[in-house]
Every structure is written in structure tokens, then in C-alpha cells.
Amino acid sequence: MTHPAPPRKAPEPPWRTEGTPDEPPGPPGGGRRPRGGWWSLVLTALVVYLIANLVLSFFDGGDEPTISYTEFSKQVDDGNVSKIYAKGDAIQGQLKKARDNPEGDGTYTKFQTERPTFADDRLWADLTKNGVTVTAEPVVQHRSFLANLLISLAPMLLLVVLWVVIARRMRGALGGGAGGMLGRKAPPKPVELEPGKQRTTFADVAGIDEVEGELNDVVDFLKHPDAYRRLGAKMPRGVLLSGPPGTGKTLLARAVAGEAGVPFFSASASEFIEMIVGVGASRVRELFAEARKVAPSIIFIDEIDTIGRARSGGSGVGGHDEREQTLNQILTEMDGFSGAEGVVVIAATNRADILDPALTRPGRFDRVVTVSPPDRGGRAAILRIHTREIPLADDVDLEQLAATTPGMTGAELANLANEAALLAVKRRQDRVTAADLSDALEKVQLGAERPLVMPEEERRRTAYHESGHALLGMLQPGADPVRKITIVPRGRALGVTLSTPDADRYAYTEEYLRGRIIGALGGMAAEHVVYGVVTTGSESDLEQVTRLARGMVGRWGMSERVGRLSALPDDAQQAYGLAAAPGTLDAIDAEMRRIVDACYEEACRKLRENRGRLDALAGALLDGETLDEADAYRIAGVTRLRVDTPRP
Numbered sequence: 001m002t003h004p005a006p007p008r009k010a011p012e013p014p015w016r017t018e019g020t021p022d023e024p025p026g027p028p029g030g031g032r033r034p035r036g037g038w039w040s041l042v043l044t045a046l047v048v049y050l051i052a053n054l055v056l057s058f059f060d061g062g063d064e065p066t067i068s069y070t071e072f073s074k075q076v077d078d079g080n081v082s083k084i085y086a087k088g089d090a091i092q093g094q095l096k097k098a099r100d101n102p103e104g105d106g107t108y109t110k111f112q113t114e115r116p117t118f119a120d121d122r123l124w125a126d127l128t129k130n131g132v133t134v135t136a137e138p139v140v141q142h143r144s145f146l147a148n149l150l151i152s153l154a155p156m157l158l159l160v161v162l163w164v165v166i167a168r169r170m171r172g173a174l175g176g177g178a179g180g181m182l183g184r185k186a187p188p189k190p191v192e193l194e195p196g197k198q199r200t201t202f203a204d205v206a207g208i209d210e211v212e213g214e215l216n217d218v219v220d221f222l223k224h225p226d227a228y229r230r231l232g233a234k235m236p237r238g239v240l241l242s243g244p245p246g247t248g249k250t251l252l253a254r255a256v257a258g259e260a261g262v263p264f265f266s267a268s269a270s271e272f273i274e275m276i277v278g279v280g281a282s283r284v285r286e287l288f289a290e291a292r293k294v295a296p297s298i299i300f301i302d303e304i305d306t307i308g309r310a311r312s313g314g315s316g317v318g319g320h321d322e323r324e325q326t327l328n329q330i331l332t333e334m335d336g337f338s339g340a341e342g343v344v345v346i347a348a349t350n351r352a353d354i355l356d357p358a359l360t361r362p363g364r365f366d367r368v369v370t371v372s373p374p375d376r377g378g379r380a381a382i383l384r385i386h387t388r389e390i391p392l393a394d395d396v397d398l399e400q401l402a403a404t405t406p407g408m409t410g411a412e413l414a415n416l417a418n419e420a421a422l423l424a425v426k427r428r429q430d431r432v433t434a435a436d437l438s439d440a441l442e443k444v445q446l447g448a449e450r451p452l453v454m455p456e457e458e459r460r461r462t463a464y465h466e467s468g469h470a471l472l473g474m475l476q477p478g479a480d481p482v483r484k485i486t487i488v489p490r491g492r493a494l495g496v497t498l499s500t501p502d503a504d505r506y507a508y509t510e511e512y513l514r515g516r517i518i519g520a521l522g523g524m525a526a527e528h529v530v531y532g533v534v535t536t537g538s539e540s541d542l543e544q545v546t547r548l549a550r551g552m553v554g555r556w557g558m559s560e561r562v563g564r565l566s567a568l569p570d571d572a573q574q575a576y577g578l579a580a581a582p583g584t585l586d587a588i589d590a591e592m593r594r595i596v597d598a599c600y601e602e603a604c605r606k607l608r609e610n611r612g613r614l615d616a617l618a619g620a621l622l623d624g625e626t627l628d629e630a631d632a633y634r635i636a637g638v639t640r641l642r643v644d645t646p647r648p
């Protein structure tokens with residue numbers, strides 16, 4: 001294909017169907033740390049206030065019962081009051097003998113009461129008549145000296161505590177000194193200057209050559225800013241790298257700095273907004289100031305979407321203002337560039353679709369570079385880079401390994417190489433063998449094994465669940481071949497069935513997608529067919545099913561009734577209120593249900609028809625716990641068809 005085609009999105013190629021997650025389905029959401037410093041400030045203040053109150057009430061000997069004036073008069077008449085102290089109408093006193101408290105429980109000796117203003121008794125006469133001492137000192141020491149001190153100091157204390165808290169946050173924010181506040185100015189924390197040695201260069205990046213090409217002129221500009229200045233040429237001020245996690249965006253930004261031999265400043269956008277309003281902006285200012293000092297240089301801002309998401313939408317949670325201010329500051333700084341200053345901002349995101357359009361206007365991040373997961377050749381190259389320092393045994397074939405890892409990103413491949421090396425060390429070998437790599441791959445793809453004693457019944461059900469996935473995967477024409485089935489608990493799953501395509505896939509047919517839905521429903525269908533029950537174990541299967549059905553109907557034009565419309569925005573945008581008309585939404589819902597219901601019917605029917613194969617697979621799994629590709633097809637008695645999808 002010679003003409004540039006828009007990047008095609010595909011539902012992640014290597015897929016896994018998970019067995020029963022061990023945890024019961026929890027409440028949705030959660031697990032996200034609340035943002036914004038104000039909350040914790042308010043909380044601190046509240047706690048300080050409560051503690052102060054508690055301390056004061058401790059000193060405050062306020063446990064004398066308050067008695068009625070009638071009761072008091074009665075005690076005076078009985079001659080049972082030994083002394084009193086009065087201030088205004090408030091009276092405190094002490095009895096000679098303890099009395100039952102008519103209003104509360106127990107007895108009392110000390111008391112307090114209030115003389116009603118309308119009382120027209122002759123209290124003084126009564127008191128002297130009954131021999132009560134009227135003292136000049138409070139009988140009940142209401143507040144000790146310490147308490148009084150505390151009370152007078154409390155507001156001050158509160159202020160000091162608040163100030164310390166703010167100062168600490170500011171210091172955390174500014175990296176060592178709260179600017180003017182602590183009288184000390186430290187360089188901003190995100191600054192990271194890379195000395196000349198040990199540079200990352202394009203030689204460390206593989207599999208994304210087209211992206212390197214796009215960044216080459218940035219490198220050239222950084223190398224010869226004067227040449228550009230002389231001719232009055234303006235360089236792009238910002239480059240936005242967009243792509244899934246682990247595809248090497250950070251690595252690429254470093255490599256640009258390394259190639260050009262310029263300082264590299266790196267910050268994560270989320271670091272900017274985890275503090276009080278105004279600090280993020282000031283930190284951005286300092287960051288740019290530092291970068292300008294040593295220009296030409298590169299500023300790298302990771303996770304730009306955390307501050308750069310479209311302003312109208314957003315969840316409006318705490319830190320909203322801060323986000324906006326920080327973003328504005330970045331935009332201002334970028335606008336402020338003359339273009340010849342030689343500071344290039346590279347930002348990375350895996351959500352380019354939700355970014356504020358203001359970010360991608362000319363003169364800002366006007367170059368958007370898409371970084372995709374590597375293809376087969378790219379994977380081989382990445383594996384070569386990450387095994388440069390690892391002694392490999394002769395039986396290792398990186399090309400072959402690359403072929404069996406479609407969909408894996410650079411970071412995952414780097415991790416794979418490292419895991420294999422770790423295994424080889426553990427096994428006391430001096431080289432990494434093909435076996436180490438394949439075991440490491442298993443661990444990376446399926447998750448680490450988890451020792452977990454499962455009740456026999458649960459094991460059986462898991463075996464049927466996974467066999468259901470696997471069998472339907474094998475029976476479905478054109479489906480990705482089943483590579484591995486296991487009922488050894490791994491990661492969060494109680495069992496895993498792994499299927500990966502023979503070759504990289506770029507586009508999917510309706511038939512293939514239906515097959516995947518049927519395969520994903522296979523676990524649930526098997527439990528239904530064999531046990532007649534449904535368990536919580538199919539949660540992640542159903543998520544996958546829903547995602548596929550939603551795409552088929554709402555995005556890929558595979559439903560006659562909804563038509564060839566991109567009726568649903570992708571998941572990311574949906575959160576921002578873009579959606580189809582209500583009538584269309586109803587139709588989408590109905591169509592999704594129709595597709596999934598039909599697939600479920602088919603899954604159950606096929607499993608019933610192939611009950612013998614299902615039992616055989618489940619039995620073999622219960623015996624051996626893990627089946628590889630060859631065993632699985634042999635036991636099920638299915639011929640493995642090699643389908644080579646033509647590459648676009």
C-alpha cells in the first residue's frame with residue numbers, strides 16, 4: 001500500500017480469557033487517590049481543632065452536676081451546704097454530706113447552679129443563718145492555669161500548624177524550598193539534567209522508525225539552532241507523542257535529547273497538580289526558566305492528559321482550578337517562545353483524543369506523532385536491543401520469539417528479556433536459553449503463578465470454564481489458535497486460556513469478532529451446560545464481550561439496523577457526553593443484546609454437541625493443570641488449521 005492510510009484501530013490482538021477472579025465483584029470505581037491539597041488542609045485543621053477541644057475539656061473540670069435552684073435552696077435550709085462561691089447569679093458550692101442527685105444519677109457533693117433573677121428569697125440571710133462559708137475563691141477550679149494558657153494560645157497554635165503544613169506541601173511541590181515562603185529558593189524538582197555520558201540515542205529505540213524520522217528535524221534544529229535563527233525559520237515548539245503505554249514515548253524523548261546532545265528536563269504532569277492552587281503554575285514557570293538557561297534543551301512532560309484534558313468536560317473533581325492554571329501556564333510559556341530560543345517541549349499521552357484543542361493549536365503541540373506497538377520486525381529489533389547485554393544460548397531464536405508475541409509493546413518485550421535473565425540466574429545457568437525465554441513469556445502473558453489451594457469442586461469448575469473457552473476457540477473457523485490452557489491460578493485469575501494469532505492482525509472481520517465473542521462466552525457457557533449454574537467468574541469475560549459487541553454495532557458498522565455510522569464515540573470520549581441520539585442508543589442496545597444472545601446460544605449449542613471433547617479437555621486439565629497448544633488440539637481431537645491473514 002503506497003498511500004498513507006489512517007491508523008486502524010484494532011481490539012488488542014493477544015487476548016486472554018480469564019477464569020474466576022478470586023475476589024467477589026467489588027464496588028465499581030474506587031482506588032483512586034483524591035486529588036488536591038485543600039482537602040487535607042481542611043482535614044488537618046479539623047483534627048487540630050478537635051484535639052484542642054478534647055484537651056481543653058480535660059482541663060475543664062466540668063463534671064460537677066448542675067442542680068436546680070430549688071434543690072440548692074433545700075440543701076441550704078437543711079444546713080448541708082458547707083461553702084459557696086458566687087459570681088453574678090452563677091453559684092458554685094460544696095455540700096457537707098453527699099446527697100442523691102435528683103436530676104442525674106448517683107450522689108454529688110460539689111455542684112453548680114444559677115439563681116433566677118426573679119428569685120425573691122433572702123439568700124444572704126439564709127446562708128449566714130445556716131453557717132455557709134461564702135468564699136472569694138471558686139470552689140470548683142473551672143480552668144487550670146495550663147488550660148487558660150492553652151486557650152489563649154490555641155488560635156496561634158492552629159495558625160502555626162497550618163503554616164507548617166502549607167510550607168511542607170510547598171516544599172514538596174517546589175523541591176526543597178517554598179520559594180519566598182521559606183526564604184530559600186531551590187531548583188524545581190522535575191529537573192533532570194543528563195550529563196554527556198550514557199546518552200540514550202535512536203540506537204536504543206527500535207520498531208518505530210517512522211516516528212524517528214519525524215523527530216529527526218527536531219534533532220537537527222536542536223543541534224544547529226543558529227542556522228535556523230539566521231534564516232528566520234520557526235521550529236515546532238511542541239511535539240505530542242501519542243500512543244499506548246509502554247510503546248517507548250519516554251524513551252523516544254530521551255533519545256531526541258541524546259541525539260542532539262542537549263539537556264533533558266522531565267516532569268510528569270500529574271506531579272504539577274497534586275498540590276495547592278498556584279504552585280503547579282509556578283513550578284511550570286521555573287521549569288521553563290531553567291530550561292531556557294541551558295537552551296537548546298528539551299522539556300518532556302509525561303501524562304499531559306492529566307492537565308490537558310478538554311476544559312468543558314472533565315469530572316470537575318478537586319484540583320480543577322489547579323489543572324487549568326497549570327495548563328494555562330504551560331501554554332503561556334510555549335507562546336512566549338520566540339521559536340529560536342531552542343527549548344522544545346515534548347509531551348506524551350495515551351489519550352490524545354481527550355486533549356484540549358488549545359494544546360494542539362499551531363505554535364503549541366502542533367506536531368502530533370502517533371507511536372504504535374511494534375510489528376513483527378520491530379519486536380525482533382527490540383528484543384535484540386534488550387538482549388544486547390544478555391549472553392544467549394545457541395537455541396535462542398529471537399525472530400521466532402518475535403513471531404509469537406504479537407501485540408506486545410516495547411516495555412513488555414524489555415520485561416520479557418529481563419524475566420528470562422532472572423530465571424537463568426535462578427537456575428544457575430551462564431546463558432539464557434530458549435526454555436528460559438518461553439517460561440518468562442508464559443509468566444509475562446499469563447501472570448505469575450500464585451500458590452492457592454483450591455477446593456476440588458472449584459478446580460473442576462475452573463477446568464470446565466477454561467475448557468469451554470479453549471474448545472470454542474479451537475472450533476471457531478478463523479479464530480486465533482489456542483496456545484495454552486491452565487488452571488494454575490495466576491495473577492487475579494483462577495485459570496487462563498491464551499490465544500494469539502499466527503501473524504499480526506490489523507483488521508478484523510465480523511466473523512472473526514463473532515468468534516471471539518463466542519470464545520469469550522465459552523467459560524460461562526461451559527459452566528451453564530455442565531453445572532447449570534452461573535458464577536461470578538465470568539466478569540472479565542463479559543467485559544470483553546461487551547466491548548466487542550459495542551464496537552461491532554456502534555463503531556464498525558456491522559449492524560444492519562444501526563447502519564454504517566460511527567454512532568458511538570470510542571470509550572474515551574463517551575465520558576465527555578458525546579453520544580448518539582437516544583433512539584439510536586436504544587437501537588444499539590438492542591443490537592448488542594441480539595448479537596451477544598445469539599453468540600451465547602451458539603456457544604452452548606456447540607459445547608453440548610461436543611460434550612465429549614469438553615469432558616476430555618477438562619479431565620486432562622485436572623490431571624496436568626496446564627496444556628500447551630499441541631496437547632490441547634490433540635486431546636480435543638481438533639485439527640489445527642494454520643490461517644495466514646494477508647497483511648494489508
Ligand SMILES: Nc1ncnc2c1ncn2[C@@H]1O[C@H](COP(=O)(O)OP(=O)(O)OP(=O)(O)O)[C@@H](O)[C@H]1O
Pocket residue numbers: 204205206207208244245246247248249250251252302348349350382385409410411412414
Ligand atoms: N521501541 C522501543 N525500543 C526499545 N525499547 C523500548 C521501546 N519501547 C519501549 N521500550 C522499553 O520499555 C521501557 C518503557 O518505555 P517508555 O517508558 O518509554 O514507554 P512509554 O510509552 O513512555 O510508556 P508510558 O506511556 O507508560 O509512560 C523503555 O525504557 C525501554 O526499555
Ligand SMILES: [Zn+2]
Pocket residue numbers: 017018019020465469523524537538541
Ligand atoms: Zn473465562
